[in-house]
Amino acid sequence: MEEVDVEPAVTNIPAASDGKHLGFAWGPGDILVYETLYKASGSGCSFIHEVRKDEDIYSPNLRKLFNESHHIFVGLQTIREDLPSKNKKPQFVSISKNYRSVIRACMEELQQVAVSTKDAEVATQYGNQVSILLAIELIWNLCEVLTLSGSLLLHLLDWVRLHKADVDEKAAEVLQSESPAEHHDYWDVVVSYVLQGRLEEARQMLVKQATLHPAARKMYKLMDTLLSKMPFYNPGGTQTLTEFDVKWRHWHGEVNRCLQDNSFASNQHLEIICKIIVGDEDTLLEHKELLSTWYHFLVTRLLFSHPTVKPTELHYYAQSCMTMFLDARSVPEPLDNILLAAFEFDIHQVIKECSIALNNWWFVAHLTDLLDHCKLLQSHNLHFGSNLREFLLLEYASGLFTHHSLWQLAVDYFDNCPEFGRVYLGLQIEHIPLDTERKALKVLRICEQRQMSEQVRSICKIMAMRALRNNRLGSALSWSIRAKDAAFATLISERFLQDYCTRGTFSDLDLIDNLGPAMLLSDRLTFLGKYREFHKLYGEKRFSEAAKLLLSLMTAKIAPRSFWMTLLTDALPLLEQKEVIFSADQTHELMFCLEELTSSLNHSAPGTDKPTQDEDIEQTKVELLRLALARNLAMAIIKEGTIEA
């Protein structure tokens, strides 16, 4: 295969180049570039330049193109593999047409904006975008005609007509004039119609001229007959190729005879038309202005000289037409080469050249995807067909991912890349800025739907950390529960308990009250939940349940030792109630807890100097507790003894 070797694109950075280095840093969507020196010290200008790639992604005018083609793309992916190809073809053709109509709609919108804008520079920019879209549509349409459509020549004619629409504008102008037949563009229009094979319209135009020249009526009548009798070949129709061939030869002979016997010699215009329909190449080439492109020339030439052309012969005619038409210019332009490659049915070359010539991946990615679905890449002997498709889709989707809202479209493209789509999505989606909780939830949902557990965990951890840094404990806790991050949940629970100790109230009650099974994520979180439950029970005056829970928090070692004193202090009001709440056994256990706690405290802090004020308070607390426990024990023993008796 021909090697396409192009010099790399150079982007100029406003920085000094002599003897200086350029430093850089990759970001998710762009690259930062700055002047520096790596080997020696020296001064440099301290500017940092943000350099971006996919310029088109940021164009507000192309949003529609990206959005709508995304829908078509997703629809295409759902066409079932197992359908017989016969049934799928019309679907593919309609999808191809949908893509093209999106391009056209986008183009027309851009065109309007370009016309209405006052800023000349912006207008040029839009104009450029329009012409790129035009080229894309032209190429796409040709590929569609060549690969998906049945009757080749008729579709090629449609293709030329669609992209050479200025004939219609001119015709409208002529027809609106007072005397159309005398309009200076009259004959241009007639000849253009003939060149495009629009013979019916040409005849209607000629009628106007005929009525103006009654003397030449016979001649016009003859031309009208010739034009009306021209046979068109439709492979899908009832006519066989041989039948058509006989008919066409007969007609062609007739036109030729008219030319030979100078039937139109008195009217140069009709003579020209006659020469055109007989397929005279020199005459065609004399009308380069009206043809305007070599591919129009090609189609016209095929129409009048080789109407039964087979797809396999196309490339020969295409090549020769291009050479004949472009004689003045030495080098064909990118578009010429792309179209030529298409006429050669070298789909791969088309994609290749387009990738080089066009400045976005949109076109090549979508076209390749469509052709791949049509199984056309394989039939053209490209064994890496699906790789090429995936490669281009990945590039396109990665470009979308740099945009602050279009990235959501990219997800579906990655989903449809079987080899690397998931890895790419994982790498890209992690870098989506989580500006708000809402956005974080959106990203999270996408990851959850795809079981990307590592990304889910990371997003939740980031959000939890951020909430904690901003002292939003409730949010931090719910994010870390979502991340199943036990260590962090422990840390936040600790903060909740600390807050409680200093303020005496809990924040985020809703969350803590509704922890449910999530409570089991970490011991400390369990404790937090249970401890809050105790407060609730106490608040509802369900004292014996509260007492039981409180005790179990210590005996089951759910509560951290550092919190025992608080728990014991919480027991005080229960001990001081009129009725006995803690049973004798329970009181014993409480006493045991208190002793365990005080002995460990004394142990860790061997009697230093004078007790501080804090220690004094602690000591008082312990004594109060001991007193309350002893009294409760006494009451409990009496009560229990009484009931038993």
Place this chain on the structure above:
Amino acid sequence: MFVARSIAADHKDLIHDVSYDFHGRRMATCSSDQSVKVWDKSENGEWHCTASWKTHSGSVWRVTWAHPEFGQVLASCSFDRTAAVWEEIVGESNDKQRGLSHWIKRTTLVDSRTSVTDVKFAPKHMGLMLTTCSADGVVRIYEAPDVMNLSQWSLQHEISCKLSCSCISWNPSSSRAHQPMFAVGSDDSNVTYSGKVQIYEYNENTRKYAKAETLMTVTDAVHDIAFAPNLGRSFHVLAIATKDVRIFKLVPMRKESASTGPTKLEVQIVAQFDNHNSQVWRVSWNITSTLLASSGDDGCVRLWKANYMDNWKCTGILKGDGSPLTGSSGQPTAMSTVVGSSVQTSQNALNGMSLGFRACGVGCAVVFVYFFKTFFLLIFFSF
């Protein structure tokens, strides 16, 4: 490609490093002026400097962000023989209103006796770990056991590489099949010591890092080194900046079940480019490792890309156009934006390449000057 905007960084001396945070919404810059600056991107894409402070008593070589799971944390390293860890404090509300943030030093790592040449956080799945390398040839791995208390860092590993170290890179793979691995490069210019790149792998049994491989073919000074994101592959890809750009593939060999030593690696060279003509100073991969950027003595940043046949080629060049934006530092402190001057120039250069779209149906006769602008080039070559 095009220059979207230019930012006056307003450092009083040469900028040595610029680093994006994980989400691309913040950046940090460091300079010979001994300071670090933090920049935040606003909704409309403008960059605002929200903090600037003196970090070291010497040139600051590198600045890097920890993963946001660990909060807003920066590490810097300097000629002053130290590395430092910085954490942003959520400050008073009026600070926020004024668009300022407050960073405090959590720790200074003073173990090195020479200039600390590189500092990198380990991949996040390993916890909060920081690695430094220094001119005395030692790689140090620190760990913050409590992510809520960044003032405590313990020196976990000290690995002597024998040669003056210039750069380190962690293998980002979080696959369970891969042990933690890093590569270290040496800028020792004596070519008689060959193997300027060493690869170390963690051994679970000894709980130590052991040398898995030395790239013997790399004999010249190495200035930068970068592992590519793994993409779920079994092998690793490593880019090296030395007298040229090199891309290596490291394929772990099947381990004998009894063996407890480090994984043997089969080293294959994938590509080698001398387009920078002389020394290459930096190499770095984009997020999906589809593009490698390198910076060299030719004053250019070059972008390298593999096509789907895995052929590597230069697809873009970023080049200083010789027009210093500002002569001196000490320009206006507010950041100024200079928009896209390069777009114009690249268009002029490409004028000749008009696509010549002559059949404009909508009635516009537009010349095609738009082509070849970006680097959507060369995915296709030579097969």
